[in-house]
Amino acid sequence: MIKPEEFTDITYAVEEDAFAIITINRPDRFNSFRGRTVDELIAAFKTAWADKRVAAVILTGAGEKAFCAGGDVKERAETGHYGETESGLFEIQALHQLIRDLPKPVIAAVNGVAVGGGHVLHVLCDLSIASSTARFGQAGPRVGSFDAGYGSAYLARVVGEKRARQIWFLLDLYDAETAERWGLVNDVVPPDQLLDKAREYARKIASYSPTAIRFLKHSFNADTDHLAGLGNVAFAGLDLFVHSDEGMEGAKAFAEKRPPDFSPYR
Numbered sequence: 001m002i003k004p005e006e007f008t009d010i011t012y013a014v015e016e017d018a019f020a021i022i023t024i025n026r027p028d029r030f031n032s033f034r035g036r037t038v039d040e041l042i043a044a045f046k047t048a049w050a051d052k053r054v055a056a057v058i059l060t061g062a063g064e065k066a067f068c069a070g071g072d073v074k075e076r077a078e079t080g081h082y083g084e085t086e087s088g089l090f091e092i093q094a095l096h097q098l099i100r101d102l103p104k105p106v107i108a109a110v111n112g113v114a115v116g117g118g119h120v121l122h123v124l125c126d127l128s129i130a131s132s133t134a135r136f137g138q139a140g141p142r143v144g145s146f147d148a149g150y151g152s153a154y155l156a157r158v159v160g161e162k163r164a165r166q167i168w169f170l171l172d173l174y175d176a177e178t179a180e181r182w183g184l185v186n187d188v189v190p191p192d193q194l195l196d197k198a199r200e201y202a203r204k205i206a207s208y209s210p211t212a213i214r215f216l217k218h219s220f221n222a223d224t225d226h227l228a229g230l231g232n233v234a235f236a237g238l239d240l241f242v243h244s245d246e247g248m249e250g251a252k253a254f255a256e257k258r259p260p261d262f263s264p265y266r
């Protein structure tokens with residue numbers, strides 16, 4: 001497992017002997033993730049799980065523009081994949097499951113755009129706080145991708161069927177006020193208050209019984225845990241799809257800054 005001192009794509013810190021802050025740190029790529037980023041996120045969440053000081057975890061992005069823009073589409077357009085990883089696997093699904101299984105609440109502090117796989121990350125967090133400048137949405141069908149596991153089915157539990165379908169079929173970006181109205185985030189605050197609000201949430205959680213919180217988190221999850229099986233099916237399909245001509249058309253069009261042409265695949 002990669003050690004925190006070896007992290008290149010994220011940063012990890014424990015504050016007040018009470019909570020961890022994980023920051024995706026690739027601002028030049030809108031904090032999009034590659035294989036290495038996902039490996040480091042997994043290592044950071046496991047470190048937080050094992051650390052007895054840590055009662056809650058805050059997940060955020062570096063800079064003011066992006067929380068996380070999903071998979072690194074430029075890397076995928078250039079190489080067809082997301083780069084080297086420790087295991088040889090691209091472990092995004094394991095990261096999703098880890099955020100759910102970690103018996104400590106995970107708070108997304110959404111500091112900018114949360115789109116594609118980055119949007120899925122915040123949806124999977126137990127709580128989300130948005131900067132008033134944050135924007136939310138999915139992008140997969142534009143760039144030749146989809147998340148037909150937690151990213152669609154669990155999203156529908158959070159915002160309802162019509163809105164989840166609207167998010168995935170229209171691919172618009174929604175502002176923080178709309179996200180709050182839809183129940184997609186718990187709070188909206190000015191950008192300069194975002195991390196303090198997340199710390200306030202984490203401090204409160206740290207003052208309560210960790211065993212009670214752990215049971216409650218597992219209980220909330222139990223109702224949708226079967227979606228992990230759906231995720232296995234969905235990601236097996238996605239592995240095939242992203243390498244197809246249709247899938248690669250989306251990634252190449254993004255990298256070439258042109259609209260994709262999916263008309264041959266209807």
Ligand SMILES: CC(C)(COP(=O)(O)OP(=O)(O)OC[C@H]1O[C@@H](n2cnc3c(N)ncnc32)[C@H](O)[C@@H]1OP(=O)(O)O)[C@@H](O)C(=O)NCCC(=O)NCCSC(=O)CCC(=O)c1ccccc1C(=O)O
Pocket residue numbers: 028029030032069070071072073074075076090092113115116117118139140143144145146147235238239242254
């Ligand atoms: C995020 C945007 C909405 C921001 O728009 P805007 O504010 O107008 O800024 P831009 O000028 O567009 O972007 C600024 C700068 O950042 C670069 N950038 C943005 N996003 C990415 C990205 N995802 N990857 C790489 N680089 C990115 C952008 O190119 C600009 O750089 P310049 O050098 O200045 O040109 C908008 O940028 C946007 O829509 N971005 C793309 C979002 C997206 O499509 N994300 C990927 C969705 S798919 C996904 O995340 C799932 C991946 C996955 O889980 C998976 C799992 C297992 C197998 C396969 C996959 C899979 O591939 O799908």
